[in-house]
Amino acid sequence: MSQLGNLVQICSQNRKGFLCAAGVSLGVIGVGILIKSLVKRRQRKLIQVGVVSELCIYPIKSCKGISVNTAECLEMGLKYGELRDRHWLVIQEDGHKVTGRQEPRLVLLTVSSDDVYLYLNAPEMEELQVPIKLSRSNSVKDCRVWGSDIQGRDCGEEASRWITRYLNNEKTFRLVQYELDMQPRRPHDTEKRFKPNDKVAYPDYSPIMLLSEASLEDLNTRLEKKVEMRHFRPSIIVTGCDAFAEDSWHELQIGGTCLRRVMACGRCIFTTVDPNTGVIDRKQPLETLKSYRKCDPSEQHLYKSAPLFGQCYGVDQTGILHVGDPVYKIIY
Numbered sequence: 208m209s210q211l212g213n214l215v216q217i218c219s220q221n222r223k224g225f226l227c228a229a230g231v232s233l234g235v236i237g238v239g240i241l242i243k244s245l246v247k248r249r250q251r252k253l254i255q256v257g258v259v260s261e262l263c264i265y266p267i268k269s270c271k272g273i274s275v276n277t278a279e280c281l282e283m284g285l286k287y288g289e290l291r292d293r294h295w296l297v298i299q300e301d302g303h304k305v306t307g308r309q310e311p312r313l314v315l316l317t318v319s320s321d322d323v324y325l326y327l328n329a330p331e332m333e334e335l336q337v338p339i340k341l342s343r344s345n346s347v348k349d350c351r352v353w354g355s356d357i358q359g360r361d362c363g364e365e366a367s368r369w370i371t372r373y374l375n376n377e378k379t380f381r382l383v384q385y386e387l388d389m390q391p392r393r394p395h396d397t398e399k400r401f402k403p404n405d406k407v408a409y410p411d412y413s414p415i416m417l418l419s420e421a422s423l424e425d426l427n428t429r430l431e432k433k434v435e436m437r438h439f440r441p442s443i444i445v446t447g448c449d450a451f452a453e454d455s456w457h458e459l460q461i462g463g464t465c466l467r468r469v470m471a472c473g474r475c476i477f478t479t480v481d482p483n484t485g486v487i488d489r490k491q492p493l494e495t496l497k498s499y500r501k502c503d504p505s506e507q508h509l510y511k512s513a514p515l516f517g518q519c520y521g522v523d524q525t526g527i528l529h530v531g532d533p534v535y536k537i538i539y
Contacts, residue, residue, distance in 0.1 A: 253460060253535035256452060260420060261436070261444040262528055266325070267295040267382070268409045269307040270316040271482070272440060277529045280464045282522050283391065283407055284414035285442050289320050289339050292442065293409040294385045296359055297370060299378060302350045304409070308477050310374050312485040314437075327369065335369045337362050341384060348383050352409055355392045359383025359409075385409060398509075400469050405521045413519035416472055417443045417453055422516065425450035426492060429499070434492045437482035439474075441517055445534050453518045458537035464526030465537070471502070473513030 263272040264285050278285040284292035297305040297313065307313045316329045320339065327335040346361045361367075362382040370380045385391075391406035394413065407414050418441040427433045436444060443461075445453065459466040474496055479488040496514035 250539050252538050254538060255533050256456060256459075256536045257419065257445040257448040257534040259443060259461060259528060259530055259532045259534060260446040262530060263440070263442055263444070264290055264292045265440060266290045266292070266318045266320075267297065267313075267316065267327075268293045268304065269297070269310075269313040269477075270318055271314060272437065273318065277527060279525070280415070280461075280466075280522060280528050281525050282405075282414065284410065284522075285528070289322060290318070290325075291385075291408075292414070293407075295325070295362075296350060296352070296383050296385070296409045298348065298350050298359070298381050298383055300381065302348055304350065304352045305380060306477065307480050307487075308475065310376070311480045311487040312374060314480055314482050315485045316373070327366075329373045332369065332373050335366060337366050337382070341386075347389075348381065350383060352392065353411060354397065357385070357392050357408070358389045359385055394469075398470070402467075402521060405469075413469055414522055415442045415466060415520040416517050417441060417445060417456075417459075417466075417520055418472075418517035419448050419450070419453050420444060420446045421448055421450040422453070426496065426516070429495050430492055432491065434478075435482060438478050438480070438492065439472075439517060443528070454515075456518065456534075456536050458523075459520070460535045460537055461528055461532050462526050463524065464522070464528055465524035466520040467523050469519050469521050470509065471515035472517040472519050473502075473510040474516050475513060478516075 262275050262278045262285060264275060264278065264287050265272045273287070273290065275287045278287045286292070299305060316327060319326045323339060325337040325339060327337060341360050341362060345363060347358050348361055350357050350359050360383060362384055366382040367380065370382055374380060385408040391408060393403065394401040394405050394407060395403045398412065418436070418439055423436055454471065457468045474493060476489060476493060478493050479490060481488065493514070496516055497512070500514040500516055502510040502515055
């Protein structure tokens with residue numbers, strides 16, 4: 208009989224025997240789990256696959272991105288100073304989101320900030336100042352983003368008039384801000400590949416989208432008119448790898464940040480908006496991507512006809528990112 212069996216037999220001969228045996232068993236199980244965890248940690252390897260060449264934040268969904276040298280990578284995306292990625296949103300009066308798909312000129316709207324204000328600029332418009340910390344007297348709007356409900360605090364009548372005038376549309380538009388005490392959207396509710404604790408404010412699905420320079424270069428060899436990285440709006444841009452190498456990066460470490468690949472980024476008509484003119488083409492580069500970046504037939508239920516370009520990541524460990532950071536693939 209094993210030593211554990213002898214101990215159980217001895218303990219069971221008195222009133223505390225059962226509890227003694229159970230405690231020993233649980234202790235053995237606990238030690239086993241600990242050993243397994245330590246073994247896995249020792250087996251974990253980091254293989255460098257590239258280098259961060261650019262970090263981009265898009266404060267207002269569909270607005271022009273801001274390139275930064277360093278950023279906090281938080282659970283809900285990148286943060287630089289007071290600017291958080293896609294934490295502001297243009298909506299219709301009924302709360303439905305407005306993006307560059309419906310209003311292409313949004314891509315020309317630029318945002319900067321200090322500790323107090325957002326500064327909005329757009330062609331032929333005077334600069335608009337929007338307080339970063341909104342008054343609690345401002346109403347909270349119920350918004351709709353890709354079939355999910357989420358709130359946003361209204362940025363006020365002046366911001367509404369400014370955006371409505373800029374977009375020159377018969378509709379009235381409003382600007383709202385996501386506040387951290389509001390309920391986030393849970394991508395897991397619509398796509399089970401995400402973890403239940405993954406969360407976003409106004410991005411389409413994931414807090415981080417990563418794309419390599421080599422993938423863009425490959426696409427441009429197939430196009431008559433070259434496109435820019437800005438057509439695709441990634442958060443993290445990587446250099447020093449082969450085209451589409453990011454398709455196989457399931458877990459990444461960049462500095463102290465750990466990212467988990469969830470799914471590819473299925474591309475839509477928004478990629479055909481020229482980021483320099485705000486004019487929508489509705490054809491390129493989307494048609495070319497469809498010619499060679501279709502999903503596997505087994506995943507058509509997920510991506511349908513959308514071509515794949517870039518990868519969506521969840522954030523498993525927050526940290527600070529810098530341009531020039533090595534990008535490591537985690538393998539076990």
